[in-house]
Amino acid sequence: MTTPWPQAVLFDLDGTLVDSAPDIQTALNATLASYGEPPFELEQVTAMIGRGVPTLIERAYAALGKEIDPATRDKVVERFEAIYGPQSTQRTVLNAGAVEGILALQQRGWRLGVVTNKAAAATETVLAHFGLADHMAIVVGGDAGPERKPAPGLLLLAAEKLGLAPSDIVFVGDSDNDVIAAEAAGMTAIVMRGGYSTRPVEDLGADLIADRLDALPSLIEGLARARQDGPSGEA
Structure with a gap:
C-alpha cells in the first residue's frame, strides 16, 4: 500500500501564520x-x-x-x-484562516510544524499566545544550528526530527527565502499572498499560491490527487 502524501505540512511564521x-x-x-x-x-x-x-x-x-x-x-x-x-504579541495578529486551516490540516492526519528564522523561544511564545503550540509536532527556530533560510538546513533538520523524507513534506511560506529553501530541501513549496515578500508571489516559483490559510487543505489535496494520477499539467 502506498503511503499517503504528504506526511507533514510545515509553516514559516512571520508573514505566513502571523502578521508580526x-x-x-x-x-x-x-x-x-x-x-x-x-x-x-x-x-x-x-x-x-x-x-x-x-x-x-x-x-x-x-x-x-x-x-x-x-x-x-x-x-x-x-x-x-x-x-x-x-x-512580541501586543500588536501581532493571526493571518486570515490560520486556526481553521491548521485544524482542518490536522484533522486530515498530517503532522504540522513551524520552521522559521526567528529564534525558537520567541516562536514558541507567539504560538502559545494564539493557542497553536499544541497543534505543532515540531518547531525549528533560526537558532537551531543550521544556516537560516534560504539555505535548506533548517527544513532538512525538521524532516530529520520528524523521521520523514523531505519529499513527503509541504512547506508553506510567504517569501523567496521560503521557496528557495523548500526547493533546495526537496519539499513542495506553497507561497501565501499578503506576506512580506518584496517581489510578486507569482514570480517566486512556488508549486502553488494560496490566498488564505484555510484554503490549504483543499489545495494540498488537489496536489495529492495530481501526484497520484501522474503528470497531467498544472494542478
Whole structure:
C-alpha cells in the first residue's frame, strides 16, 4: 500500500501564520532609539523582515547609511531580543484562516510544524499566545544550528526530527527565502499572498499560491490527487 502524501505540512511564521511586523517595528525602533537612531515606518520594517534578527539589524543600519561590524551588530541583536520578547504579541495578529486551516490540516492526519528564522523561544511564545503550540509536532527556530533560510538546513533538520523524507513534506511560506529553501530541501513549496515578500508571489516559483490559510487543505489535496494520477499539467 502506498503511503499517503504528504506526511507533514510545515509553516514559516512571520508573514505566513502571523502578521508580526507591527511588534517587530516597535522593538526595532525602541532598539534604535536607545542608540540615538531615528525610527522606521512599518512598511520599511516589513521589507527588512525575512532572514532573522541579525539580518534585520544589518538592513536597518544599511537603510540609515551606516556600517555595522559583526560584534556591534550582535550587541544590537541582544538588545532587540530583550525588548522584543516581552511585547512580541501586543500588536501581532493571526493571518486570515490560520486556526481553521491548521485544524482542518490536522484533522486530515498530517503532522504540522513551524520552521522559521526567528529564534525558537520567541516562536514558541507567539504560538502559545494564539493557542497553536499544541497543534505543532515540531518547531525549528533560526537558532537551531543550521544556516537560516534560504539555505535548506533548517527544513532538512525538521524532516530529520520528524523521521520523514523531505519529499513527503509541504512547506508553506510567504517569501523567496521560503521557496528557495523548500526547493533546495526537496519539499513542495506553497507561497501565501499578503506576506512580506518584496517581489510578486507569482514570480517566486512556488508549486502553488494560496490566498488564505484555510484554503490549504483543499489545495494540498488537489496536489495529492495530481501526484497520484501522474503528470497531467498544472494542478
